[in-house]
Amino acid sequence: MNAKMTWLDDPEVFGVNKLAAHSDHLFYPSKEEMLKKESSLMQSLNGVWQFAYANNAKERPIDFYKPEYDASGFGSIEVPSHIELNHHDKIHYINTMYPWEGHIYRRPVKEDTPEGIGLFSEASYNPVGAYRTTFDLAPGLRNKPITICFEGVEQAMYVWLNGAFIGYGEDSFTPSEFDLTPFIKEQGNVLCVEVHKRSCAAFLEDQDFFRFFGIFRNVTLYAKPELHVEDFYVKPELAEDQRSGSFGVEMKLSGKVVKGTVKIYLRDQKGKELLAAQMPASEKVIFAPVTLEDITPWSHETPYLYEFLIEVYNEANVLVELVPYLVGFRRIEIKNNMMLLNGKRLRLLGVNRHEWSAKTGRVITKEEMVWDIGCMLRNGINAVRTSHYPNQIPWYTLCDEAGLYVMAEVNMETHGSWQKMGAVEPSWNLPGSDKKWLAAVLDRAKTNFEVFKNHPSILFWSLGNESYAEENIAAMHDYYKAVDCSRLVHYEGVHHNRAYEDRISDVESRMYARPAEIIAYLENQPKKPFILCEYMHDMGNSLGGMKDYMELFDRFEMYQGGFIWDFIDQGLMVNDEVTGAQVIRYGGDFDDRPSDYEFSGNGIVFATREEKPAMQEVKYYYERYK
Structure with missing residues (x-):
């Protein structure tokens, strides 16, 4: 071998x-x-x-x-x-x-x-x-x-x-x-x-x-041209007054960096130049933050994006590379145990979303992504969790432009290692505290950050899904806190292991907690704002109890919403062996064992991208509580 x-x-x-x-x-x-x-x-x-x-x-x-x-x-x-x-x-x-x-x-x-x-x-x-x-x-x-x-x-x-x-x-x-x-x-x-x-x-x-x-x-x-921008990290910061702020950039260059020039520009949507600066090229170029006034903050209601441009010139002052990007100014923080976006209470009217197409599985087109965005906006959805892995690169730009709040999840779920036959049984679990798995999970966290760090739509880094909670996940949390102070860190699994309650997540996050359980938490000196990273499991004739969850917004400021499970059915279109007609099939229909059968079909949208009747309930309450 x-x-x-x-x-x-x-x-x-x-x-x-x-x-x-x-x-x-x-x-x-x-x-x-x-x-x-x-x-x-x-x-x-x-x-x-x-x-x-x-x-x-x-x-x-x-x-x-x-x-x-x-x-x-x-x-x-x-x-x-x-x-x-x-x-x-x-x-x-x-x-x-x-x-x-x-x-x-x-x-x-x-x-x-x-x-x-x-x-x-x-x-x-x-x-x-x-x-x-x-x-x-x-x-x-x-x-x-x-x-x-x-x-x-x-x-x-x-x-x-x-x-x-x-x-x-x-x-x-x-x-x-x-x-x-x-x-x-x-x-x-x-x-x-x-x-x-x-x-x-x-x-x-x-x-x-x-x-x-x-x-x-x-x-x-x-x-790569002779002088190339390998990586950059924009730092658009919004001040507490929600009108002023600062803008800085860190970048890495490769190629002939001993001579050359790097220029940056920041312009608003009318073409007005807010910033123009230049520095000699080197392997690492840092443009220190510059104070800016009259900033338009980015939000769901006003997804305002500024045009950022990098120009790279060689030693003969010839332009060899241009890097355009859209950036946004927004401020997410926790004050008095409540999440604030741009100084206002954040309400997450969200949905979990797998990448899916009935014809091609997780191979989806930009046109399908655009449809998903439009469907969310017309039905009052303002937030999306990339369950449970990083999505295609264009998705995050579309969310920037549409004003959708993103919970950007690491590609990790180890459900079968600690939950056996429905019971929490972590006699062996991953990644746990095992040092052999530490580098792998940190690499997944780092890649998620490095690729998508410049997107204003990302409000949360999520440390994966249903992977219990021990030292390796705590190390992922520490990594995000060390590299990014402009976002919150989310992880639900701490609910299963309270020893890590203060070491992993900025929010109290649960799945499918009943309204009474949420009330008990919020009435008992809560330490953190509360969200439901999954709720209203929309399988079959579901979503009828949404009213009880939505009314919690009126009772508790620290209740800040959640993400419906989920957006689109995972069903595959196939030709029926008997009739030849095209039909949608789900888990278990392919003689797949073990299987959770039609559990793959629990979206508010059919696999063929048609809205289900349940979407009416979503739209009614989400529009009402925006």
């Missing part, structure tokens, strides 16, 4: 040769391209790839990454897509348990036991997808450093270019980037990706959803 296969079993190996996570900005070589929003420095590799499927690592085509390999026996697959929806492997939905329960006994590698070794790398069932494509570099990418970005690959991947090993990555829902520069050619490149359905990362990705695998988000090449 290839030694690299053992990475699938090792929680301490979750990325090999991956580039550091960075802000989600686009960049352009000229003003003309920036205005057209078409960059000659980018090349999409989406499309039809060659593909072969195997049941496990032993049966996979081991040498397929070699350029001379005869792949004439391969089939084809669309990238991005799920392998299961291309008629390979099994479609499987499950909620709280791990998908292998009842089939095989598994426990992960931990500090005090090696029993996880071989569980995935040597499993008789751990499907593998072998992807292979060829490409020539587009003219704008030639003779420049080249990075490849995989925006989402589920669940573990190995990458080769022209026969050379490039890297390894886990964390299905955040970008994985690798440097291709030493191995790339202008023509005839052979790119190969091997995707494994399960790795030790599966212990951290036990979300309530269909368990798919494959390259399910965009694959893109980026060329």
Whole structure:
């Protein structure tokens, strides 16, 4: 067995040769391209790839990454897509348990036991997808450093270019980037990706959803100009008077940084220039905060965004890169145990949202995202929780523009490790306090922060979902507090382990607490404002008790709302075997066991993006309590 296969079993190996996570900005070589929003420095590799499927690592085509390999026996697959929806492997939905329960006994590698070794790398069932494509570099990418970005690959991947090993990555829902520069050619490149359905990362990705695998988000090449903005962090601060504030920027540059100039501009929506500054280029450039007056704050009611622009000039004073971004000024804080946004009591009229399409699963289009945004706005929804993983990059920009408050969740749920048959039973749980898992969960927190840190819509960093609460989650909380003082940190799992009550979450967050339980908390000298990260489970003929929750807004200032479970049904459109008609099927309809069956269908919107009757109740109360 290839030694690299053992990475699938090792929680301490979750990325090999991956580039550091960075802000989600686009960049352009000229003003003309920036205005057209078409960059000659980018090349999409989406499309039809060659593909072969195997049941496990032993049966996979081991040498397929070699350029001379005869792949004439391969089939084809669309990238991005799920392998299961291309008629390979099994479609499987499950909620709280791990998908292998009842089939095989598994426990992960931990500090005090090696029993996880071989569980995935040597499993008789751990499907593998072998992807292979060829490409020539587009003219704008030639003779420049080249990075490849995989925006989402589920669940573990190995990458080769022209026969050379490039890297390894886990964390299905955040970008994985690798440097291709030493191995790339202008023509005839052979790119190969091997995707494994399960790795030790599966212990951290036990979300309530269909368990798919494959390259399910965009694959893109980026060329870096001679002087390049690798990363930036804007600091738009709103003062207590809600009208003045400050603006500063930290950025990292690569390339020929010994000479050159960086200029920044901040303009309002009328084109008025609020800030213009420049500094010599260096690996790290810091523009100290500048005081600003007459700021228009960003909020749901007024999602005002300012135009921020970075211009990079080389030593000959030639413009080589432009980076545009939209930024907003808002202030979230807790005063007198109440959350305030821009000095006013925050009311979260929210919904949890999986990324979903009835036809393509978690491979969704921007048009579907735009529909979701519009549906939320016309029905009074002002907040969304990215349950339970980072969403596609455009989603956060759409929320900035629409004024939707975002709870940005880390890709982590370990439900099956501590809740057994409905009981809280943490005799073994992840990530717990086990040091072998600490680096992996911190990396997930860091990537979530680094990619999305510049979005004003994000009010909360959420430390994942239903993963109990011990030292490793406390370390995630401490990380966010160290890098970002402009947002709150959320985690519900502390409700199950009160020893960490003061160490993890800024808010008291619960799921499905009855109104009487909420009243008992709020009448008993509460320490923190209260929210429901999940409530009003909308399955079947549900949502009838919403009035009791909404009236709590009138009784308690520290009651600050919540997020309905959930937005859209997870149902798949298939052709019925008997009638040939297109029908929607749910968990259990694919002979998937163990399964939680139609529990995948609990949205206020059908899988086909049609509003359910329950949406009328949502609109009535959410509009009333805005």
